[in-house]
Structures are given as C-alpha cells and as structure tokens.
Amino acid sequence: MLRHASPLLSLACVLLLTACGAEVATPVAPRPALVIQPQPAVAAADSYPGEVRARFEPALAFRIAGKVSKRLVEEGQRVKADQPLAELDPQDVRLQLDASRAQLAAAEANLALVRAERDRYQRLIDRQMVSRSQYDNAENLYRAGLARLKQAKAEVEVAGNQAAYAVLRAPQDGVIAQRLVEVGQVVAPGQTVFTLAADGEREVAIGLPEQQFARFAVGQPVSVELWSQPGQRFVGRIRELSPAADPRSRTFAARVAFASTSIPAQLGQSAKVYIAGAERSPLSVPLSAVTAEQGQAYVWLVGRDHRVQRAPVRIGPYGAESVPVLAGLDAGDWVVAAGGHVLREGQEVRPVDRSNRGVDLAAKE
Numbered sequence: 001m002l003r004h005a006s007p008l009l010s011l012a013c014v015l016l017l018t019a020c021g022a023e024v025a026t027p028v029a030p031r032p033a034l035v036i037q038p039q040p041a042v043a044a045a046d047s048y049p050g051e052v053r054a055r056f057e058p059a060l061a062f063r064i065a066g067k068v069s070k071r072l073v074e075e076g077q078r079v080k081a082d083q084p085l086a087e088l089d090p091q092d093v094r095l096q097l098d099a100s101r102a103q104l105a106a107a108e109a110n111l112a113l114v115r116a117e118r119d120r121y122q123r124l125i126d127r128q129m130v131s132r133s134q135y136d137n138a139e140n141l142y143r144a145g146l147a148r149l150k151q152a153k154a155e156v157e158v159a160g161n162q163a164a165y166a167v168l169r170a171p172q173d174g175v176i177a178q179r180l181v182e183v184g185q186v187v188a189p190g191q192t193v194f195t196l197a198a199d200g201e202r203e204v205a206i207g208l209p210e211q212q213f214a215r216f217a218v219g220q221p222v223s224v225e226l227w228s229q230p231g232q233r234f235v236g237r238i239r240e241l242s243p244a245a246d247p248r249s250r251t252f253a254a255r256v257a258f259a260s261t262s263i264p265a266q267l268g269q270s271a272k273v274y275i276a277g278a279e280r281s282p283l284s285v286p287l288s289a290v291t292a293e294q295g296q297a298y299v300w301l302v303g304r305d306h307r308v309q310r311a312p313v314r315i316g317p318y319g320a321e322s323v324p325v326l327a328g329l330d331a332g333d334w335v336v337a338a339g340g341h342v343l344r345e346g347q348e349v350r351p352v353d354r355s356n357r358g359v360d361l362a363a364k365e
Helices: 002-021 091-126 132-164 210-215
Strands: 031-036 046-054 059-061 066-071 084-088 167-169 174-179 192-198 202-209 221-226 233-241 251-258 270-275 283-286 291-293 296-302 308-312 322-327 349-352
Touching: 031 296, 046 174, 046 192, 084 192, 091 132, 202 210, 202 233, 202 270, 210 251, 221 251, 233 270
Parallel strands: 031 349
Antiparallel strands: 046 202, 046 270, 059 192, 066 084, 084 167, 174 192, 202 251, 221 233, 221 270, 233 251, 283 322, 291 296, 296 308
16 A cells, blocks of 8 residues: 555655745836926027126226326225225326416406406597597407406316316216226326226126027027026026127127016126027937937837837937937927936836936826
C-alpha cells in the first residue's frame, strides 16, 4: 500500500513546492508627471533691459560764462523749484552792473541839461530872439538825451539779469540725476551743469537692435517688469522712438511709458521690457518640455485618460527659460514639463503640479 502511494505523495510535494516558488504579479502604479499648460505669448516675447528714467529730464546750464564758485547740491539730492544749485564768481557781473548804473546816472544828468536848454530856447523863440534852426538843434539834443536814458535803463536791466544768472536755480521739483561740473571750473553759456529728473511720470529707457527696428512703432503695446518686483508685469507702450541709431552701440533709443501713473517705479531702477512680435505664436512652453528625435521636436501631451501621446511641434528661437511654439499646440493642452525622455507612447501617468499635488485635467488652469 505505501509502495503505491509513494509516487503520488512525491508528485504532490513537487506541485506544492512549485506553487510556493511562483511570484505573484502586482499592479504597477502610474508614474507621476509634472504637467503644465502653454503660457501666453508675453512669456515668449523678446525682452530688452532698460532703466527707469523721468519723463522730463532738462539739462540745466548757466546763461552766462564764468568760474564756478559754489556747488550747493549733490548728485541724487532732491531739490525744490527755484532752489539755488550752483553759483558763478559774481565779481565781473557786479562790475558790469555798477558800470551800467553809472551810465544811467550820466544819461539822467544829460537829459536834465538838454531839457533845460530846450526849454530856454523855447522861450527865446517865442520872443523871436533865436532862429528856428537853433531851436530845432536843442530839440534834437533833448530827444537824443531821452533815447540815451532809455538805453541806459535797458542796459541796467540787462546787467541786473546777468547778475541774477550767476546763480543757477532749479526750474521745478525733482532729483539731481547727473552732475557735470566742480567748483573752480570755468563754464561757457549753455554748458550742461546738472541734469534734473523732474517729478511726475516715469518711463523706461531701452535700446532696440537695428536688425529688428522695422517691427517697432510708436504706440506699440509692451509689458514692463521691474527688477524690484520680479514676476509682476505692468502694461506700457512705446512713447518715443529715435529715428537714428547710436553710433557706438548701433541701437535705437526708445522710451516706454507706463499705462498707469501709480506704478511703483523709482529712478535708476533696472527694468525689463517685453515686446511681442506680430508673427509670434500665442503659446510657449518650458525648455524642459521639448524633446527632439531625428530633427523633429515634440512634446508629450497628457489626455483625459492620463495617458501620454507624442505631439510633433514647430518651435521658434529658444529663450533663456522657454521656447515659443509656432504650431502643434492648443491653449487647453496639458504638456509634460520634464522627464519626457523616460516616457513611452500610451503610458499612463499621474499628473501633478509643481507642489506635487494632483491635477484635474478636465478643469481649466
């Protein structure tokens, strides 16, 4: 009996051991994938560095020549309207004023003399004691004396103005943006002494490359990002565009005005101006989202079933962090932002955002 049961027992043991050694298949969890939607065109626009400047920047200069005797303000100092900024040595203009006043006194004395002479001849001619020509001569001397007095008064006013011009004053409230002279320096009339950044509107000064100058125009909308407020962009427009390139940098100077007067822009701040071209696509994606194979760029799209699909795209020039997509994407698409090289067609993924939170692909961002 045991002899016949031995083969059956051995077969049962073999089957039992085989079953114990077999591995049990477990389901594979979907791979997490960082997904984003294509960004608006402003993110793919060209950017140009600039500096915040005042809308009005008058160059301040003396109206007369002279030697600078006093400099009363420093660069960056805030000034009020009519505040003295610098003075010239007043000795020469004071001497000129004294000379003009002396000439005025002489003209007044001469006028009194010729007036008395004319009046005397007037009485004599009434008595027919002098000729008419003698009286006319006295009358002409009186008129000449009257004109000389008027001239002397004007010269005194001019000399007084010249003396006042020896003090340079601020035409309006603002900040001294630039100082170009020192005490002891001799300046000519009209030579810039200070540059004043007047209070009021603020703008951004930029330089535009000559190879792209044709696509810029006055009034063109732009967006401005201040260095002190990264990630926040303000609406603006090109207010002024130079018709000639700078001979050294070969760029065209432009001024960008803010659409609002309440922008917290301070003088001298760094800024970046974004200008979108008309030929650009309204979409862009991060550089890490784009993969290429055999010269064809593509991205991974995530469908509603959480499965990825390769989508060929046509891209524009690469930027620092993003690349414009000229064709192949829609604004509502969800794109795998990184790690596309480890994906395969039809693979199921778990969409997450940058905070590793699940993303509802059916909801709009």
